[in-house]
Amino acid sequence: MKYDYSAIEARWKEQWIESDLYKVEIDQSKPKFYVLDMFPYPSGAGLHVGHPLGYIASDIYSRYKRQKGFNVLHPMGFDAFGLPAEEYAIATGVHPADSTEKNIERYKQQLGNIGFSFDWSREVRTCEPEYYKWTQWIFTLLYSHYYDTKANKAMSISELITEFEEKGNKECTAFTSYKENFSAKQWAAYSEKEKSDILSSYRLAYRKIGYVNWCEALGTVLANDQIKDGLSERGGHPVERKAMTQWYLRTTAYADRLLYGLDNIEWSTSLKTIQENWIGRSKGAAVHFSVEGHEHNIEIYTTRPDTIYGATFMVLAPEHPLVKDIMTSDQSDQVKNYQSLSKQKSERERQSNVKEVTGAFTGAYATNPFTKKKMPIWISDYVLMDYGTGAIMAVPSDDERDNAFAEKFGLEIVQVVDKSDYPNAGMHDKVGKIINSELINGLEVKEAISKMCTEIESRGLGQIKVNYKMRDANFSRQRYWGEPFPIVFNEEDIPDSIALDQLPVQLPKTDDFKPTSDGQSPLSRIADWVDTEAGTRETDTMPAVAGSSWYFLRYMDPHNSEQFASEESLKYWESVDLYVGGSEHAVAHLLYARFWHKFLYDLGYVYSKEPFKKLINQGMxxxxxxxxxxxxxxxxxxxxxxxxxxxxxxxxxxxxxxxxxxxxxxxxxxxxxxxxxxxxxxxxxxxxxxxxxxxxxxxxxxxxxxxxxxxxxxxKMSKRYYNVVNPDDVVAEYGADTFRLYEMFLGPIEQSKPWDTKGIEGVSKFIRKFWGLFFEGDNFSVSEEEPTKEEYKILHQTIKKVDGDIERFSFNTAISSFMICVNELKKLKCNKRKILEPLITLLAPFAPFTTEELWQLMGNNESVHLSDYPISDEQYLVEDSIEYPVCINGKKKTLKSFPADASKDDIEAEIRSSEELSKWTNDKNILKIIIVPKRMINIVVK
RNA sequence: GCGGAGAUGGCGGAACGGCAGACGCACCUGGCUUAGACCCAGGUUAUUGAGAGUUCGAAUCUCUCUCUCCGUACCA
Structure with missing residues (x-):
């Protein structure tokens, strides 16, 4: 009978929906398993053949786990807020809610064609008020908590207020950017606004003025990953730095936990390294340098205190606050000139001029606390205000940038590290012997660093400090299509969060999506929404990472209107066991989701320390x-x-x-x-x-x-190159099962590989051959005869191989095994139930439609996807005899068969007495014969 | 620069340190066919990027180098 995939697929698609086959509930009698795909953004372009790759892999694994007896949570939903829909709205006037809705329907239809086992009853969309109510709620929690470095967890801000009221902040162990000290009495004397500003320096969600990537053309602030080569990724518009008051999340408070948590999760090394580098933990010393003729100190941060004797000048970031105080009048024109130049420079120019050395002399001098020498103080673009203290001690002998700077401006260079023992070491390598440095001469760099650290601390010059590359996450967007902040301001501009019973703060309706000319979000134009009895609403909206930072928790209990998810569901599903997705989310989504999860863990709302236990990166x-x-x-x-x-x-x-x-x-x-x-x-x-x-x-x-x-x-497969292949077309021509098999057959899941539609013929043939095993002419024909030993062996070898391959996520080799198996069974004309029935269940995760059809034709009433996974039986895998390759010095000469139970001695004796021996060895001396049982024989000759 | 991944026939890719190239595509020959497609039988493709080392034995482990892809970038 012809393999009519379209009829089969249509029938089962409907049947599965009708029977709620993929609906899943908490079942304490079964072990749980949570398989998650990365949250798709429903773009107007729809899916291309690259998108389902990870979904197919995770679907196979989900079905496999379910057949193995697990209660599998495998949900899908949509990251529905985002800039593209808003851009589209500005261009066409179509409301983002409408275009998003349409795009989601198209996505669901495309996904539906491929036969995924998603429990659609758990679908979530970040743009729906029932969902973003809880996104806003978590934000209010971040707002009302601070991070305590002693307890090492988030704690309520009200406890901090009590502490301030009782003792001020002298003994305070909170993680903060606040540097001043105050007593209880001083605290009591502060105005409400002052108190609010101080507390803002402690909250995990807070407002501050920051330099942001401002895109005039889009009228919005962009994240770093939305900028390519200094231009906006979308539209290619210029981007510049602009100061704005924004919401931030204090992710830096969790830097250490985010870093060390990586040790306990199964992610690829590349992904872990990306996060490690992003967090960028470094240990060093903060040192104060006095400025001649001023009371000011300049605080610098260095990881190389051992080179302090080689520090011959200092460099400040152009926007460093001390610059205006210390510059001399005859240098002020130069300095101001340089400052304004650097401010005008767009992000693009800053990036493209990395090699160009520029700077200006302030006219001021600092004193090196160890050499007591005068150090000219310069400003330059290469020192960043955001990192460390925005000031460095320049050591031109051991830092490439300082060296280039000294060369250009003729500044002194003093060698302090002798690297002659390490000819391959570069300037930045922490090796060598210290020279020209009174206190530490002769020491190796490592010892010198620790000696200098103690010295700096004991002399009161500074202290040991840990620094991070990671900055607090900017959390404001001047856009319409995002979650409104649950925040109102009173007439003194003091922010206050909105209580849970008042949530959600609904995104108001509008048809004007353009940002205002001064960079405010379109929401600021909607006066009757902005002005409330409680105060003035925040008009910025949250970025796309907000909704995706916790969506995996909502899937556990998606329709709960009382809580973000029930305690029962959070305890049962706990966290994601397998997460499949591209590495493009390496820092933004994966880091923020871990941050939110750890925060919720601190508050006792979730029960695992990490949200994603194992993560597989699919290739493109x-x-x-x-x-x-x-x-x-x-x-x-x-x-x-x-x-x-x-x-x-x-x-x-x-x-x-x-x-x-x-x-x-x-x-x-x-x-x-x-x-x-x-x-x-x-x-x-x-x-x-x-x-x-x-x-x-x-x-x-x-x-x-x-x-x-x-x-x-x-x-890349992209609209830009007009080379997009739509899965709908492939499914229409070959069927969903063939499409699934082919995507997996292309190669290892983590690797990128080109799509070649021609190659699909191979798997298409396979599925038709498999189908053909069950038919004689047009009639379904399966025999009840007892299979031969050989037939059993083929089946059980395949079960063993496929089972192991799925566990290793090696789907391409699993499919090869199926092909071999079907080829062999076809050769034997095997149509025996005892072989074919287990084979159907084995193939079910890969080809859900075809196997379901055959399973029912076999006379089964329940779905094949509820059947037990077959178990490989070792008794069919034992061999009677083994073909040994006979090698001379490791090179294969011939094959020779021995009984499977032949001992090493038996084999050696037979080899030695073998007639062909002299022919193989060319009559050379036999030094020894190595026999690896069941593997090979190697004769060593000379 | 730094970090990660990788390099195996014409192509995608297989190979617990033990028969390199499984499986599939492409190609060729023959059969089937009015012809083609499908289908069937068979066939073609070697310095595993280069060099050294460890080993009885290396695609696999170690070192050096070359190239490719990805990420990241003035991080003191």
Whole structure:
């Protein structure tokens, strides 16, 4: 009977929905397993074949675990707030809620085609008030807590207020940016506004003025990862630095726990390293340098206190607050000039001019506390206000940037580390012997560092300090399409959070999505929303990471209107056992989610320290980019040249073409025929008048035997390159099961690999062969006969291999095993129930539709997806005899068969007495014979 | 610069330190067919990026180098 996948899929898709097959509830009698896919943003472009890769892998694993007896939570939902929908609204007037809704429906339909076992009753959308009520609630908790460094956890701000009222902040162990000391009496004397400002320096969610990436064209602040090469990722608009009052999350308070928590989770080393580098913990010393003729101290941070004798000058960030106080009048013009230049510089210019050394001398001098020498104080862009103290002691002998700076401005360089014992060491390597440094001469760098640290502390010059690259997370966006902050301000601009019973703060309706000219969010225009009895609302909205920082918890109990999730569900599902997703979320989402989770853990709302126990990074599915070489001429003539005709030394621009026009797409010699070229020109009429040189050197004239070879390269699958393959098309042509199998068959899940639709024939053949095993002509035909030993062996070998492969997430090799198995059974014409029935259950996670159909044809009433996973039986796997490769000095000469239970001695004796022995060894001396039981025989000769 | 991953036929990729190239694509021959597709039978593809070391034995472990992809970047 023909394998009619579309009828099969349509039938079971409906049947599964009707029977709530994938609906899951808490079941204390079963062990739980939580499999999660990364939260998709429903873009207008829909899914391409790359997106489902991870979903298929996690779906196979979920189904596998369920058949193994686990109660599996495998939900899906949508990260529905975000800039693209808002941009689209500005461009078209379509409300983001409407376009988002439409996009989600399309996503769900596309996902539905692929046969995932999602429990859609648990779907969440971050843009729905029932969901963002709890996002806002968690924010109010962050607002009302601070981090205590002694208890090492978040604590209520009210406890801190009590402490201030009783003792001031002298003994305070809270993590803070607040530097001043005050007594209980002083605290009592502060105004409400002053108190509020001080507390703001302690809260885990707080407001401060910060330099942000301001994009004038988009009218919004962008996150670092939304900027590429100094331009906004979306739209490519220029980005500059601008000071604004913003909400921040005090992620730095959790830096250590975020860092050390990585030790206890199963993530790839690359992902862990990305987070480690992002957190960027370093240990060093904060040292005060006195400024000549001033009371001011300059505090610097260094990881190399051992080089302090080599510190010959100082550099401050241009925006450092001390600059205006210490600069001399004759230098003030230069300094001010440099400051304004550096302020004007866009982020892009700052990045592209890394190699260029610039700076200005303030005219002031500091004193090196150890050498007592005068150190000129400079300002320069290469010192960042945000990191450390915004000031450095420059050691030109042991720091490349300081060295370049000293060279350029003719500053003194004193060698302090002798690296002659380490010829391969670079300037930054912490090795060598200290010289020219009175106190520490002769010491190795490591010893010198610790000696200097003690020295600095005992002399009261400074203290040991841990620093982080990571900054507090900017949490404000001047946008419409995001969660409103649950915050109101009174007439003194003192913020207050909104109580749970008043939540959610609903996003008001509007049809004007443009930001205001001064950079305020569109919400600020809606006066009757902004002004409330309780005060003036915050008009910024939260960034996209807000909703995705805790969504995995909501899936546990998605419809709870009393709590973000019930205690029972949080205790049962606990945390995500397997998380599958791309590495593009390495820092933003994965770090903030860990931060929120740890915070909720501190407050006793969740019961695990880490949200994602094991994480698999799926690779990207790439596309082939087909493009046409366009000669770059000085005049304005346009000439396309077939790729096999391009000349060396000439420059070409490569114009991507829609892959649908290309013949032999994907192969190295793919080309445009006359027909393809005419389609290309219809599509890009701006090239209608271009000269086009074909593969044989002739010019294109619109018809005939024309051939134009295109350049083919592997790259991103993207709308930009017109090479997107839609899974809907593949599913329509080959069926969902074939599509699933093929995505997995392409290669290891973590690796990136190009999509090649041709290769799908292989798995398509496999599934039809598998189907064919159950039929004789048009009739379903399965025999009740007892299988042979050989047939059992094939089955049980496959079970063993596939089971192990799924555990290792090696789905491509599992599918190979299925192919081998089916090929062999087909050769044996095996149609026995005792072989085929277990095989159906084994294949069910990979090909859910086909196996369900066959399972029912076999006479089963319950779904195959509720069946038990088959267990491999060792008794069928024992071999009677083993073919040993016989090697001479490790090189294989021949094969020889021995009984499986032959001992080493038996084998050696037989080899030694073997007739062919002298032929193999060329009559050389046999030194010894190595026999690895069940593996191989190696004869060592000389 | 720094960090991570990787390099195996024409292509995607398999190989607990033990028969390199499983499985699939592509290609070729033959059968089936009016023809093609499907299907069936068979066939073609070696310095495992380079060099050294450890070992009876290395794609696999160690070191050096080259190249590719990804991430990140003035972090003191």
């Amino acid at each position: 599915i790439q596309g082939v980019i087909e493009s046409l070489p366009l000669e770059k001429n000085s005049d304005d003539t346009l000439t396309f040249v077939s790729y096999d005709k391009i000349e060396e030394g000439k420059e070409y621009a490569y114009i991507p073409t829609h892959i649908d026009y290309v013949s032999d797409y994907g192969s190295n010699d793919s080309y445009l025929s006359a027909d393809g070229m005419s389609k290309f020109l219809d599509w890009r009429p701006d090239y209608k008048n271009a000269k086009i040189i074909g593969s044989d050197g002739s010019a294109y004239n619109g018809s005939g035997d024309f051939k134009f070879v295109t350049k083919s390269e592997v790259g």
